[in-house]
Amino acid sequence: MSQSITDQPLQFAYWVPNVSGGLVISNIEQRTQWDFDYNRKLAQIAERAGFDYALTQIRFTAGYGADNQHESVSFSHGLLAATDRLKVIAALLPGPWNPTLAAKQIATISHLTQARIAVNIVSGWFRGEFKAIGEPWLDHEERYLRSEEFIRCLRGIWQEETFNFAGDFYRYRDYVMKPKPLDPLPEIFQGGSSRAARDMAARVSDWYFTNGNTVEGIRQQVDDVQQKAAANQHQVKIGVNGFVIARETEQEAQQVLHQIIAQANPDAVKGFAHEAKNAGNASPEGEGNWAKSSLEDLVQYNDGFKTNLIGTPQQIAERIIALKNAGVSLMLLGFLHFQEEVEYFGREVIPLVRELERQQQRELAHG
Numbered sequence: 212m213s214q215s216i217t218d219q220p221l222q223f224a225y226w227v228p229n230v231s232g233g234l235v236i237s238n239i240e241q242r243t244q245w246d247f248d249y250n251r252k253l254a255q256i257a258e259r260a261g262f263d264y265a266l267t268q269i270r271f272t273a274g275y276g277a278d279n280q281h282e283s284v285s286f287s288h289g290l291l292a293a294t295d296r297l298k299v300i301a302a303l304l305p306g307p308w309n310p311t312l313a314a315k316q317i318a319t320i321s322h323l324t325q326a327r328i329a330v331n332i333v334s335g336w337f338r339g340e341f342k343a344i345g346e347p348w349l350d351h352e353e354r355y356l357r358s359e360e361f362i363r364c365l366r367g368i369w370q371e372e373t374f375n376f377a378g379d380f381y382r383y384r385d386y387v388m389k390p391k392p393l394d395p396l397p398e399i400f401q402g403g404s405s406r407a408a409r410d411m412a413a414r415v416s417d418w419y420f421t422n423g424n425t426v427e428g429i430r431q432q433v434d435d436v437q438q439k440a441a442a443n444q445h446q447v448k449i450g451v452n453g454f455v456i457a458r459e460t461e462q463e464a465q466q467v468l469h470q471i472i473a474q475a476n477p478d479a480v481k482g483f484a485h486e487a488k489n490a491g492n493a494s495p496e497g498e499g500n501w502a503k504s505s506l507e508d509l510v511q512y513n514d515g516f517k518t519n520l521i522g523t524p525q526q527i528a529e530r531i532i533a534l535k536n537a538g539v540s541l542m543l544l545g546f547l548h549f550q551e552e553v554e555y556f557g558r559e560v561i562p563l564v565r566e567l568e569r570q571q572q573r574e575l576a577h578g
């Protein structure tokens with residue numbers, strides 16, 4: 212357990228429901244909405260509840276329930292304009308985006324929002340989507356090679372007065388982009404868990420964002436990423452997805468989980484499983500996201516049940532601290548009824564996490 216991680220308060224992010232259907236592929240009633248009015252209010256609730264970040268999703272076409280999808284960068288800007296402190300992470304998919312457009316858009320949003328914009332570079336999992344929009348579907352390793360070049364170009368354009376780059380995917384010759392983003396530069400997150408994802412994070416990303424998993428599963432990834440990052444003299448932090456079902460009793464929370472799974476939409480889950488496993492297995496070592504997920508796990512798009520944030524506020528706070536002790540700096544959270552449950556999480560769970568953090572600090576101070 213590194214001293215620097217335990218010193219810092221754990222940070223919280225929530226998934227922005229800018230895609231319809233919520234975060235579970237289930238016919239259970241979800242009061243979550245995907246429109247902007249709902250999301251503006253949610254961002255304001257989250258900011259008051261103690262959340263640090265909101266993460267938007269990018270999807271160009273429907274599939275497995277997500278019939279409507281708002282675009283990530285413009286939606287992020289809308290949420291930033293409606294809040295004061297919240298940072299919003301905009302998903303960017305290399306292919307549809309190139310680094311020139313992304314660097315320019317994000318620099319401008321940085322100026323419009325006092326540097327509260329960040330980005331999440333995603334490498335693509337949905338082959339049908341690429342086909343639908345006429346984008347070539349690269350193989351897994353190549354998708355990551357492109358993402359890494361994309362990140363190097365973003366940083367270079369933002370940081371260097373005159374940027375030059377000769378890569379396999381992108382080329383720049385004496386490119387001067389002004390204005391630069393405000394300080395601090397937008398943080399660069401990345402989503403994905405395969406070996407290629409971990410290697411890329413250890414070289415170029417500020418944050419490694421991974422799917423839900425057990426504490427042990429997360430610890431292995433953290434150790435791998437951090438060892439490689441140390442060898443590269445690169446600093447990277449870790450964020451983990453979890454689906455929260457916080458209720459007054461454990462039994463109530465488990466019942467909700469049971470209902471979500473019992474009312475899962477089997478065809479949509481199977482379709483998603485087929486597509487996602489294709490993406491996960493496509494990584495040569497077979498450790499990508501979803502490579503080992505059961506059908507029940509896949510009812511939550513990013514394996515969020517595996518993190519087991521399902522129970523009473525006290526149980527959830529203790530599990531979050533266990534993840535922190537495994538090297539996690541940020542919890543990325545999904546909920547069934549976002550507005551109500553983000554508010555409840557801020558009121559009931561975050562204060563317990565803070566109390567446990569203070570307790571650990573006292574124990575460390577007393578040797």
Ligand SMILES: Cc1cc2nc3c(=O)[nH]c(=O)nc-3n(C[C@H](O)[C@H](O)[C@H](O)COP(=O)(O)O)c2cc1C
Nearest residue numbers: 268269302333334335336402403404405408499500
């Ligand atoms: C936290 C997180 C957020 C993601 N957001 C998106 C997204 O908005 N759009 C998208 O197409 N893929 C998204 N992905 C999928 C990744 O880009 C990637 O394709 C997937 O995780 C498989 O990568 P892997 O084989 O390296 O594990 C996300 C993944 C994670 C972990």
